[in-house]
Amino acid sequence: MSIVIDPIPWVEGDSKLVINTRNGVVSDVVIETYSIRGYDYFTRGRHVELLPSIVSSICGLTSWSHYTASLKALDMIYGRKIPRAAETLRLIGLLIEVLEDNMLFIGLKNYSEYGNESLPSKYFELLGRIGVLKEVIGGRTANPVYGLAGGVSYPPSKIIDKLEKSITSIRADVSELYTFFKNNILDNETYRRILSDEFYLLPENTGYLALISDGEPGYYDGGLLFSKKPGEAIEYDVNDYISRLRIEHLNRGFAKTIELTDNTPILTGSIARYNLSGMRGDGFTSEYDEIKSIIGKPVKSLAGIIGVKLYEILYVIDRIEEIISDREAFSGEYMVYGGKKTNRGIGVVDSSRGVIIHSYSVDEKLVATNTLFITPSSMKLGFLKHFIKEGIIGREYSAELRDKMIRVLKFLNICFPASTHMIILRGGHV
Amino acid sequence: MSGKPILGFLELTGCNTCLYTLYYSEEMRKLISSSEIKYWPSIGIVVNHGEDIGFDAVFVAGTVRTKRDLEKLLFFRRHSRIMVAYGTCSIYGGIPGLSALLRREDIIGFEDADEKYAEALTPTIKPITEYVKPDILVPGCPPSIELINRLANILAENISDGRIEKPIYLLTGENLCRNCPRKPKRLDKVEMPGIRSINEVRVEEDKCFLEQGILCMGPVTAAGCGHVCIRMNKPCIGCYGPARGVVDQGLNYISSFTSILMKSSEIRIGHEGLRRELDKIVDPMGYLYRYTLPKSLLTKLVLKRMGVEK
Numbered sequence: 154m155s156i157v158i159d160p161i162p163w164v165e166g167d168s169k170l171v172i173n174t175r176n177g178v179v180s181d182v183v184i185e186t187y188s189i190r191g192y193d194y195f196t197r198g199r200h201v202e203l204l205p206s207i208v209s210s211i212c213g214l215t216s217w218s219h220y221t222a223s224l225k226a227l228d229m230i231y232g233r234k235i236p237r238a239a240e241t242l243r244l245i246g247l248l249i250e251v252l253e254d255n256m257l258f259i260g261l262k263n264y265s266e267y268g269n270e271s272l273p274s275k276y277f278e279l280l281g282r283i284g285v286l287k288e289v290i291g292g293r294t295a296n297p298v299y300g301l302a303g304g305v306s307y308p309p310s311k312i313i314d315k316l317e318k319s320i321t322s323i324r325a326d327v328s329e330l331y332t333f334f335k336n337n338i339l340d341n342e343t344y345r346r347i348l349s350d351e352f353y354l355l356p357e358n359t360g361y362l363a364l365i366s367d368g369e370p371g372y373y374d375g376g377l378l379f380s381k382k383p384g385e386a387i388e389y390d391v392n393d394y395i396s397r398l399r400i401e402h403l404n405r406g407f408a409k410t411i412e413l414t415d416n417t418p419i420l421t422g423s424i425a426r427y428n429l430s431g432m433r434g435d436g437f438t439s440e441y442d443e444i445k446s447i448i449g450k451p452v453k454s455l456a457g458i459i460g461v462k463l464y465e466i467l468y469v470i471d472r473i474e475e476i477i478s479d480r481e482a483f484s485g486e487y488m489v490y491g492g493k494k495t496n497r498g499i500g501v502v503d504s505s506r507g508v509i510i511h512s513y514s515v516d517e518k519l520v521a522t523n524t525l526f527i528t529p530s531s532m533k534l535g536f537l538k539h540f541i542k543e544g545i546i547g548r549e550y551s552a553e554l555r556d557k558m559i560r561v562l563k564f565l566n567i568c569f570p571a572s573t574h575m576i577i578l579r580g581g582h583v
Numbered sequence: 584m585s586g587k588p589i590l591g592f593l594e595l596t597g598c599n600t601c602l603y604t605l606y607y608s609e610e611m612r613k614l615i616s617s618s619e620i621k622y623w624p625s626i627g628i629v630v631n632h633g634e635d636i637g638f639d640a641v642f643v644a645g646t647v648r649t650k651r652d653l654e655k656l657l658f659f660r661r662h663s664r665i666m667v668a669y670g671t672c673s674i675y676g677g678i679p680g681l682s683a684l685l686r687r688e689d690i691i692g693f694e695d696a697d698e699k700y701a702e703a704l705t706p707t708i709k710p711i712t713e714y715v716k717p718d719i720l721v722p723g724c725p726p727s728i729e730l731i732n733r734l735a736n737i738l739a740e741n742i743s744d745g746r747i748e749k750p751i752y753l754l755t756g757e758n759l760c761r762n763c764p765r766k767p768k769r770l771d772k773v774e775m776p777g778i779r780s781i782n783e784v785r786v787e788e789d790k791c792f793l794e795q796g797i798l799c800m801g802p803v804t805a806a807g808c809g810h811v812c813i814r815m816n817k818p819c820i821g822c823y824g825p826a827r828g829v830v831d832q833g834l835n836y837i838s839s840f841t842s843i844l845m846k847s848s849e850i851r852i853g854h855e856g857l858r859r860e861l862d863k864i865v866d867p868m869g870y871l872y873r874y875t876l877p878k879s880l881l882t883k884l885v886l887k888r889m890g891v892e893k
Binding site: 160161162163164165166167187188189190191194195198199200202203206207210211212213214216227231257261262265274277278280281283284285288291292293294295296298299301302303306307406407488490518519520563570 | 594595596597598599600601603604606607608609612616624625626627628629648649651652655677678679681682685689690691700703704724725727728780781782783784785808811812814815816817820822865866868869870873
């Protein structure tokens with residue numbers, strides 16, 4: 154018998170889930186997605202300076218992150234070390250996106266399963282405030298336009314007052330919404346049951362991947378840290394990391410899965426950052442402790458993702474406030490010119506959904522000859538494949554099992570279009 | 584219409600971020616909160632594709648790349664009173680449209696894979712406007728908050744009637760240069776001194792980009808963004824699509840900027856000199872058709888030659 158879920162709800166991109174059973178037992182699980190756009194093909198032949206504006210739309214909800222990863226690859230190709238003020242502004246852009254995407258995840262994507270009342274108007278007002286702030290910083294609310302190879306296009310000091318004012322209001326909204334989500338989700342019986350359900354336990358061999366800088370999430374910068382156990386992290390050189398990846402396609406369609414060659418499933422994103430770093434700001438101290446007492450640290454269940462995302466929202470606010478308290482960080486040069494050009498550039502950022510790697514090769518005219526995009530969703534699909542194999546195949550089928558599986562997809566926050574790539578990677582990227 | 588308006592959010596091939604940006608607008612938040620959402624898969628609201636729901640308005644983001652996209656689009660057109668083509672992808676093809684000149688086998692990249700992979704795709708990528716007639720067209724990648732406010736007001740006025748007689752294009756169609764804050768005083772004196780890259784020269788903040796040798800799509804692009812790129816000290820990249828009267832954004836742009844390129848030294852440098860300058864645009868498709876390739880005359884011609892289109 155086949156159970157078909159079409160489309161898969163809660164995930165981005167048109168996709169279909171087929172659960173095959175034999176004698177009432179799950180024998181196979183197939184995920185299909187065909188939302189291919191061809192980024193790794195049509196970006197070749199493009200002048201590399203156009204790539205940030207093109208690749209930002211690989212994932213709409215992390216467009217700022219793809220844009221920034223691309224800018225970092227450009228900085229390297231142009232041989233430029235960007236000034237502090239530009240780096241600060243790029244980091245702020247990333248943090249605001251993390252705040253927003255986490256807020257969307259908790260509110261629009263998860264709240265309805267636990268809360269009895271509608272989402273408060275304050276929630277939507279906050280999204281509106283974030284949108285206005287994004288226009289101030291990046292020009293457009295998604296797919297920003299403020300970057301250049303070697304910096305940003307305007308002096309960051311120009312927007313510091315607006316930024317400060319806006320963050321003060323956002324902080325007030327977030328404080329109010331924290332109480333709402335804590336009461337309605339984290340303290341909710343259904344959530345607590347899910348949180349303690351063994352089904353969602355993270356496999357013991359899960360590897361966590363994040364950008365970490367001085368023991369805290371780096372988002373824009375830091376070492377590419379990988380760990381199977383807290384306290385035993387190894388730091389990868391990004392080239393070394395790429396060379397250890399195995400890229401395959403999910404059973405049907407164009408979704409690509411990425412695992413390490415030693416079969417370690419990779420979990421990247423908020424849980425990885427939370428488990429691998431201190432992640433603690435100076436503002437929301439009692440709230441941090443409250444969440445930690447519910448989900449634990451390190452988090453051991455995939456269901457902990459809701460608590461972690463709420464925790465990270467608070468952390469990001471604290472982090473932005475800390476950054477803007479140093480107004481000097483926004484002043485001075487914001488763009489450098491010149492530099493010795495190279496024919497390869499790599500940009501890495503840690504987005505709300507996890508580590509993004511863009512790697513470009515260019516010719517002497519700076520035309521892209523090869524492009525590689527490693528997205529968090531591809532890594533999470535590798536994780537999902539492992540999860541299905543170990544935790545679902547062979548179980549007795551029930552509607553409850555089906556719902557749990559869909560919930561796993563929701564917790565992983567997968568963007569199928571961002572994970573769709575060519576079947577055969579011509580040119581041998583990796 | 585009785586009761587709350589019923590809304591649907593259709594996510595076709597694309598990044599679909601536009602749909603989430605609707606919440607940035609206060610007017611749109613009011614409209615959504617007084618309506619009922621009956622379809623938006625990525626926030627968990629799905630219907631069976633065959634289910635008969637009379638949608639008062641459906642917002643469509645993305646392009647048609649798969650046969651499933653096309654089936655869904657046609658289904659929702661049949662079942663929605665007002666269809667909003669929302670975002671540049673849906674109207675002109677947008678960034679994913681850069682694959683318009685590639686064979687679908689190239690995008691898939693397969694040589695030996697099962698034919699069914701290619702069969703899942705439409706022969707080429709096209710915006711929804713090639714298949715259906717939307718009632719409201721809202722360009723932008725994504726549309727600005729101001730534009731979303733305007734859209735919300737139009738919907739609020741028309742949703743209870745349930746029909747829009749004549750398609751509404753949300754922009755005036757004027758080009759971006761008309762009210763550009765960097766508009767030169769003497770248009771007849773504008774000259775491009777050569778072709779330069781925004782990443783290689785420090786630009787003067789109040790001066791027209793073209794006068795600084797930077798390719799700026801303003802002359803052929805519809806205004807409506809609020810000059811965001813220009814205000815960010817960046818040239819226009821054409822994301823709102825062609826201005827009124829522009830048939831092909833790339834071709835019209837070539838015609839426009841070549842008429843002012845090094846015009847005072849044209850006789851001295853001759854055709855060869857101009858050609859050398861134009862050769863600096865090593866990726867014309869990326870610069871000139873970044874958001875509108877599937878709608879271009881160039882694509883129509885190439886697809887005809889490839890036998891993809893008649």
